[in-house]
Amino acid sequence: MGKIHGERTVDIEAPIQRCFDIAADIQNAPAWQGTLLDVDVLERDGAGRAAVADTKSDAKVKHVTTRLRFTYEEPGAIHWVQEKGDVKSLHGWWRLEDLGNDQTRASYGLEVDPGRVLGLLLRGPVEHQVRDFLLGKAAEGLKRTAEEG
Template sequence: MSLSGEHTVEIAAPRERCYAIAADLERAPEWQTSLVSVDVLERDGDGRPTLVETVSDAKVKTVKSRLRFSYAPPQRIDTEQEKGDVKALSGRWTFEEIDAGRTRATYALEVDPGRMLGMLLRGPAVDRVREILIVQAAEELKVRAEQR
């Protein structure tokens, strides 16, 4: 069983601002409510986090992951799990400029919860977890980016 999806929002903020907020992983728990904590383990030459440990509240279980990030500013941020409580996890943010002050941001996530966690994700629980991890993340980025 796979938990996957993507959600797109239009944000009344420049693409560079949206990208900067999503790339500031250490501050992500301030605006992304499913994210409990982020600990940076490695940084690239530009000081950006490339390897982090996260704790996320997926409602059915708290999930720990060690994630590897790569950056293509200001269009894309990719992540891939190196190890964690789920069998596999990959995700990405993409940012498209609509015009000078508006951005189309898409958050996509694909999770293979594995056998044990997969047994907890049945029926309506799957939809609720998808809503929390995917839709809510994009909507919360919109709120944060539009704050002045």
């Protein structure tokens, strides 16, 4: 079993700063992100955003616990990497592009090495279902939340 990777892109009828502010509010992301169940912020950066957080996510076949470190490039990107957790490695990102006229293109991506034990649960078609499940909920959740306000 190799890495699970993918990216999902959506166009959002909202300004880039609004999209960034929603995506950067890591502590409240479980309300809209779908697969993220719980966040406990351990450290904050100089702007008050989550720098390190323990998270619990629904990976469809198992709940996965990770400690993530976040970096921000306002308003265009957010990156996170796993410091420790249930998977061997994890890197994720949001990339936001200002399309003008208060429209934003948002791309949500993940690269996950599930490791040997979790990898045994993710064989064949289940791997594709898990990848689609993880990617789709975040991108669609950001779109729905940004367009509601």
